[in-house]
Amino acid sequence: MLRVARCYSLARTKVAHNYSTIFRPEYALKCGLEIHTQLSTRNKLFSQSTNSSTPLVDVPNRHTSFYDIALPGTQPVLNLEAILFAMKLSLALNSQVNSVSQFDRKHYFYGDQPQGYQVTQHYRPFARGGKINLSKELDGIDESSKDISIVQLQIEQDTGKSHYTDADKDVITLVDLNRSNVPLIELVTNPDFNDIKQVRAFIKKYQNLVRHLHISSGDLETGAMRVDVNLSINGFARVELKNLPNTSSIINAIKYEYQRQVELISRGETSSLMEPETRGWTGSSTVKLRSKETTIDYRYMPDPELPYINLAPDVMSRVKESMPQLPDDMMRMLMKKPYQLSLKDAKILTYNSNQNDMYNHKVLRSYYLETFQEFFKLVGEQGSAKLPTNWIIHEFLGDLNKLHVPLIKAQEILPPIVFAEFLKLLHAETISPTSGKLLLFHILETFQRSNCRDRSIPDFPKLIREFELHAIDQVDSQELVSLCSDIIAQHTDDTFIRNLTSGKKRTSLKFLIGQGMRRSQGRIKASEFEKKFKEILDIQW
Known part of the structure; x- marks a missing residue:
């Protein structure tokens, strides 16, 4: 038992050491983020179901409609509040809002996606471009200023959520569709990050921005904001990291994956880095989930039930006028x-x-x-x-x-x-x-x-x-001398006095004044104590 415990301790130590690894210039990190943000609209994206703000404590499947659970024959009706929220965020990021955008179907099959596809924006997203500026002054990064550029922002619907339980050793999957069809904005950045500080600062700044605009709670812990990381080392294939529940997990997963790839490259074992893949985070390491899907795998197609989003010419200017100071x-x-x-x-x-x-x-x-x-x-x-x-x-x-x-x-x-x-x-x-x-x-x-x-x-x-809190304007001189002398007798010695009077430890005078303020309950001004202490101790400085 002791041997096992010691081995486990050593393994934990090694992981901790890996996490503290400093990024090395000969192994260049390129990193980008994909951030899915739930919008705090009153209703869901394509139905009148309530967009519940407390998904973790709510009754499963309460906030659903026939469309949310994909009953045959049901059709989507676009929630325009989601469009307004997307426009606010796009303008705050200086993105180019497209006057015409469209919805597309992204096909894949999971139990928590009852339609068999997700409605998203692939061919004509809501907005392109834009940036978030990080600075040493405000964000604590090493560079004086760095722009993180944005590829695009797209509106899409969220999926449901699967819950796994053990019942007599058989794994049972329960599906909660409260989250199904909740409106999301997916923000995709360019791979402009080359340092952990930049990633942390960006997430914190973006999180604050969506809260500031009142379009999302931005909480990572509840899933209102979810971050996937794309990274590569020295130009090898991109690895996508998923299942990152909070900022510390995001940072630790990047550090771990960076070190994992550095070790493979240094040993010449780069064959596994030639193809894109998706990896999950277990809390201590990254593990392969699957090979990265391609655009062809998703079989994108324009959604035949949803018309284009056509924005009137004056809409953007009117929203811009209502924007708060950033x-x-x-x-x-x-x-x-x-x-x-x-x-x-x-x-x-x-x-x-x-x-x-x-x-x-x-x-x-x-x-x-x-x-x-x-x-x-x-x-x-x-x-x-x-x-x-x-x-x-x-x-x-x-x-x-x-x-x-x-x-x-x-x-x-x-x-x-x-x-x-x-x-x-x-x-x-x-x-x-x-x-x-x-x-x-x-x-x-x-x-x-x-x-x-x-x-x-x-x-x-x-x-x-x-409560007799007023300051004493006329202080009895004899009482003040007696109080100060008593404080000096209780809290000083010859060394303290020498250091104070010589000016070697001037802050010691503040200590004496503090004692005086405490004894007088703050009613005698600090300036009166300072004057009297200097007089008694013959302080010349």
């Missing part, structure tokens, strides 16, 4: 004056990790921008841009997450104009930052205890008096 433009705006946000904070306002978060980027950004404007109306040019940034993005959101209060609810009692009044109290040093944190948390906690039903606007002056 995330990259928004981030660059927020990183400049007057906001001057860090990249991390700008991403918090523009990147939405999940549609079901306690807050989403659109609501949060709107709240931040409106509060920022109201704050500077109150305090003028003397205000600091860091104040609304720190208190909204960090303190306020932190409290909401701790208390599980949605932002959409919290802004009922703390609308932007009221939060701006709160920031004015901090700006004027009417209350200290420590007191401000206590006050803000108390307001939100009281609101939470009422089950978010008490929508009374907080009376800041009353609360400050009630």
